Amino acid sequence: MNNYMSAVLSLHAELSLIVVLVVVFLADLFRSRPGGRGLRVLVCALMLVQVLLNLSPDTRELFGGMYVNTPFTSVVKSILSAGTLLVFLQSGEWTRRPDTAIREGEFYVITLSTLLGMFFMLSAGHFLIFYVGLEMASIPMACLVAMDKKRRQSAEAGAKFILSSMFSSALLLYGLSLLYGTTGTLYFADLPDVLQSGGLERLALVLFIAGMGFKMSLVPFHLWTADVYQGAPTGVTAYLSVISKGAAAVALAVVVRFVFPALTDDWSVVLALLSVVTITLGNLMAVLQHDMKRFMAFSSISQAGYIVLGVLAGSPAGMASLAFYVAIYVVANVAVFAVISTVEQHGGGRTDREAFNGLYATNPRLTLVMTLALFSLGGIPPFAGFFSKFFIFAAAFEAGWHLVVFLALLNTIISLYYYLLVVKAMYISTPAEGSAFGSPIHSSRGVRLCLALCTLGVCVLGVLSCFYENLFQWADMLPW
Amino acid sequence: MEIHVISYLILSTVMMFAGIYGFFTRRNLLAILISVELMLNATNINFAVFNRYLFPGVLEGHFFTLFGIAISAAETAVAIAIMINVYRNVRNIQTDDINEMKG
Structure with missing residues (x-):
């Protein structure tokens, strides 16, 4: 009995998240008036506690190997929770708007439930749990994207997102069914022993990578990304671009590395191609964009290409640098989206690049944060x-992927060009006639705190060697 | 008379690719949703058939089918809710009219 209890308690990341979810749900239910600050303070405090409680990494297999917790997955979960906390901090201005104030609680509850789905996906030891977690992460996400009910773009984006995510999970599921047909098991631990490198297994692998490629918006499967990112509320776009993408990338890395070792030659070539095409096309398209949210969509597509490089490496060092990349990407991207969101809320809903012209003259600190984050992304x-x-x-x-790395390096130069275009707009370009920013923007305390934390992360995380040394150490301890 | 496993697999493959074809060619959101449902049901057939014919001793595939049905029902509910919202905003659910965002 005691043993059983301690086994269940090693689900602590998920259990504590469920507690946070239920408490926030009840608090929202019994809230006296919408629009107050109380709920946001509560959810941020609870998430902070959740992050701090789950810093202790442990290794555990539960439910006959269906659920596997490793130090590596728990540190990735902590990164995702911390990123969600940052997104919540900066969402204050949007949730305070009169038409969204009434749905503030729903925003938190739905976001937390997608996070819970990602946790289960990351810790899956069986494809059933993996699939349930994946869907738990993507179905509520469609509700988040369509959250601005009265805005036409948001509705469009919601429809596009749910249909393409259903399509991708159907592909993935078909791949899984072929895998089941050829091997007769769906346990991650059993699959490597029975998996051969035949044609059906290859088809299953390709369908699986296609399904995950949709979630990560790799290039042939990226067509939904720009529209969804532009249409979704900006806070949701931030969440979608960092947390959801990061979780999918880590899950893809875990699965291809541990379930498909028999097909390493196949998936590494596929991923190398996808990575190069994704980085290049994402960069070239980003140069052409004028709307900041579309621009960040293509930027995030090319960043997904870089993330795939970590999967491609297929070594413990690759896994660790992938998690590290996701962590840095979270702080930098959330900072950029927080600035975009602030400018949007105070500038009459504008998200085009011209809205940022001459921002430096009136808002030097906001500009500095944005610049640092863009430098970090570049x-x-x-x-x-x-x-x-x-x-x-x-x-x-x-x-041994020398050519791929070389092409990726060339692409970082292109990416510097378009990141610096934004910096140029903020520092050098003169503001357009009738610009909304004659005076400095007074952003709310939550946004300022979020920006401060992100700036700290961007400046410090790279030089803080203990952080990534631990990551490398934990990635070495992965099971299988 | 026992139906051969190949017949089921042909059925599921045809359903899958009919679904993919419909997804890319239909211009009505509901028709696209129906196409995706075809694809999901093709996978459910696959799981059930593989389990029944190839691995009759265990129930993994049947369970996967049950979960697949439940999850696709949840997806459909959300998708239809979103389509109703699209209709309220646009007064139409043809994809040709859902093209406000371009880049």
Whole structure:
């Protein structure tokens, strides 16, 4: 009995998240008036506690191997929880708007339930749990995307998102059914022993990668990304671009590495191609964008390509640098979206790049944060983005993907061009006639705190060697 | 008379690719949803058939089918709710009219 209890308690990341979810749900239910600050403070405090409680990594197999917790997955879960906390902090301005104030509680509850789905996906030891977690992460996400009920773009984006995510999970599921037909088991632990490298297994692998490619918006499967990112409320876009993408990337890495070792030659070539095409096309399309949210969509597509490099490396170092990349990407991207969201809420809903013209004259601090985050995304040395790119390139290079790394390096130069276009707009361009920012923006305390934390992360995480040394150590301890 | 396993697999493959074809060619959101449902049901057939014919001793595939049905029902509910919202905003659910965002 005692043993059983301790086994269940090692689900602590999920259990504590469920507690947070239920408490927030009840608090929302019995809230006296919408629009107050209380709920956001409560949910942020609870998430902070959740992050701090789950910092202790442990290894455990539960339910006959259906659920596997490793130090690596628990540190990834902590990164995702912390990222969600940042998204919640910066969502204050949007949730305070009169038409969304009434749905504030729903926003938190639905977001937390997608996070719970990602946790189960990451810890899955069986494809059934994996699939349930994946769907638990993507069905509520469609509700989040369509959250601005009265805005036409949001509704469109919701429809596009749910249909493409259903399509991708149907592909993935078909792949899984073929895998089941050829092997007779869906346990991650049993599959490597019985999996052969036949044609059906290859088809299953390709369908699986296609399904995950949709979730991560890799290039042939990226068509939904720009529309959904533009149409969704900005806070939701931030969540979608970092948390959802990061979880999918780590899950893909875990599955291809541990379930398909018999097909390593096949998936590594497929992923190498996908990575190069994704980085290049994402970059080229990003140059053409004028709307900041579409621009960030293509930027995040190309970042997904870099993330795939970590999967490609297929080594413990690759896994660790992938998690590190996701962590850095979370802080930098959330900072950018927080600034976009602030400008949007105070500038009459504008998200085009011209809205940022001359922002420096009136809002130097906001501009500085945005600049640092963009430098980090582009990979300019003193900032964290440089280190994360360096590790991921090094891991892929060691695995022998020299040409791929070279092409990715060339692409970072292109990406610098378009990130610096935004910086140029903010510092050099003169504001357009009738610009909304004659005076400095007074952003709310939550946004300021979020931006401060993100800036700290961007500046410090790269030079803080204990963080990534631990990551590398935990990635070595992965089972199987 | 026992139906051969190949017949089931042909059925599920045809359903799958009919669904994919419909997904890319239909211009009505509901028709696209129906196409996706075809694809999901093709996978359910696959799981059930593989379990019944190839691995009769265990129930893994049947369970997967049950979960698949439940999850696709949840997806359909959300999809239809979103389509109703699209209709309220656009007064139409043809994809040609859902093209406000371009880039």
